[in-house]
Amino acid sequence: MPLDDPRGLRLTGSAPAALDRYEAALDDVLSFHGDPIGGADAALATDPSLVSAHLLKAHVFAFSLHPGLLPKAAACLDAAEALAAEPRERTHAAAARAWLEGRVETARSAFANILDDHPRDLLALFFAHQADFFGADESALLGRPERALAAWPAGLTGRGYVEAMCAFGLEEAGRYAEAEAMARGALDANPRDAWAIHAVAHVMEMQGRDTEGIDWYAERRADWAEDCFFAVHNWWHWALYHVDRDDPTAALAIYDEGLAPHRRSITLNLCDAASLLWRLALGGHDTGDRFGALAAAFDEPAKRPCHVFNDVHAMLAFVGAGRRQRAAEHLAGLVSVAEGRDRHAEMLRMIGVPVARAFLDFADGRFAEAFGELERALPRAPLMTGSKAQRDVLEMTLIEAAIGAGEREAAARHLRARLTSKPESARIARDLRRCG
Numbered sequence: 001m002p003l004d005d006p007r008g009l010r011l012t013g014s015a016p017a018a019l020d021r022y023e024a025a026l027d028d029v030l031s032f033h034g035d036p037i038g039g040a041d042a043a044l045a046t047d048p049s050l051v052s053a054h055l056l057k058a059h060v061f062a063f064s065l066h067p068g069l070l071p072k073a074a075a076c077l078d079a080a081e082a083l084a085a086e087p088r089e090r091t092h093a094a095a096a097r098a099w100l101e102g103r104v105e106t107a108r109s110a111f112a113n114i115l116d117d118h119p120r121d122l123l124a125l126f127f128a129h130q131a132d133f134f135g136a137d138e139s140a141l142l143g144r145p146e147r148a149l150a151a152w153p154a155g156l157t158g159r160g161y162v163e164a165m166c167a168f169g170l171e172e173a174g175r176y177a178e179a180e181a182m183a184r185g186a187l188d189a190n191p192r193d194a195w196a197i198h199a200v201a202h203v204m205e206m207q208g209r210d211t212e213g214i215d216w217y218a219e220r221r222a223d224w225a226e227d228c229f230f231a232v233h234n235w236w237h238w239a240l241y242h243v244d245r246d247d248p249t250a251a252l253a254i255y256d257e258g259l260a261p262h263r264r265s266i267t268l269n270l271c272d273a274a275s276l277l278w279r280l281a282l283g284g285h286d287t288g289d290r291f292g293a294l295a296a297a298f299d300e301p302a303k304r305p306c307h308v309f310n311d312v313h314a315m316l317a318f319v320g321a322g323r324r325q326r327a328a329e330h331l332a333g334l335v336s337v338a339e340g341r342d343r344h345a346e347m348l349r350m351i352g353v354p355v356a357r358a359f360l361d362f363a364d365g366r367f368a369e370a371f372g373e374l375e376r377a378l379p380r381a382p383l384m385t386g387s388k389a390q391r392d393v394l395e396m397t398l399i400e401a402a403i404g405a406g407e408r409e410a411a412a413r414h415l416r417a418r419l420t421s422k423p424e425s426a427r428i429a430r431d432l433r434r435c436g
């Protein structure tokens with residue numbers, strides 16, 4: 001006998017007790033806390049036929065973008081596909097399968113089909129939002145949760161999570177005041193909503209509100225740093241304010257506490273670590289032997305490229321560590337993958353390979369080449385995926401390449417534009433002085 005979830009969705013399954021456990025796991029996914037895989041397993045221990053639990057696990061593994069976890073996603077999908085009695089569930093499985101196979105647009109269309117008929121399918125909305133993020137569709141980051149919100153009755157549980165997604169979409173669209181208000185509203189519903197905490201942090205980053213940002217994370221530390229699988233990225237945001245203040249000591253203290261690679265780091269965690277160390281190194285700051293450990297952690301996942309954002313950050317780690325040969329091998333590997341026909345290959349051709357080559361040129365001291373490559377790549381930066389704050393590493397490198405190439409007026413032009421968004425940035429002010 002099928003089950004009905006609190007938002008009116010019909011689920012394949014037979015034990016109401018399992019549904020409660022699944023709802024707890026879904027809450028973990030949406031708030032980025034706890035152990036959603038363990039929660040879904042607990043639901044399946046009660047009711048192995050609860051397809052949504054298999055789907056939740058499949059999506060979590062598939063969207064980790066971590067090569068070691070992708071086979072687990074495929075196994076969960078096999079289980080879901082064998083059991084799914086609801087058309088909505090079969091479309092979920094199709095979305096995850098497409099994502100896993102690099103058919104990003106097919107995955108996003110499948111999610112859209114689900115949400116057209118079931119706008120309160122939180123599992124679909126959450127992973128569609130992630131697919132829009134990693135699939136480089138900025139307008140959908142806002143449009144999709146906005147449509148869901150319009151179909152969300154006031155008082156129905158889960159609304160805060162939809163607001164948090166809306167807030168991030170508003171932030172990436174540059175609508176900062178609306179984004180902050182929406183995210184703060186979501187936090188009223190759940191102070192531990194790590195996506196909402198992160199949306200406010202993005203607004204502060206883009207507006208150069210460094211002191212507020214530092215306080216924002218310090219005051220809410222228990223809500224994002226404890227038992228939270230989105231913690232590493234929030235540590236990164238916390239450190240960025242210190243980068244802007246040109247305070248490497250504070251930034252590196254955060255790196256050591258929250259970003260340094262460890263046994264359970266996934267590739268996206270390593271990307272945040274590389275991004276931070278690279279920004280500090282660009283500023284002329286000594287990062288000690290941290291790049292070496294980070295490059296070693298990147299070694300294995302970088303051998304199986306699966307996402308352009310990870311691919312270019314692996315290059316940062318290799319060149320940052322001075323591993324010239326490994327960096328050259330990585331570039332050659334990306335060039336080879338770029339000959340494929342899927343979306344990953346296309347994104348590598350459009351942005352990944354030129355940017356990786358620019359980073360290698362920069363590290364080798366070919367500043368004019370790096371500057372030229374990054375100038376050409378910058379208009380296509382959204383294809384690298386990631387947020388505006390994450391992609392900022394491109395312009396920061398471009399500026400340093402311009403200075404190295406003697407193109408000081410070009411560097412100053414970029415720096416003056418940055419200063420209008422971040423008038424209190426000590427780092428930008430210092431770099432401007434270097435331009436004379």
Ligand SMILES: [Fe+2]
Nearest residue numbers: 198202233387
């Ligand atoms: Fe972020």
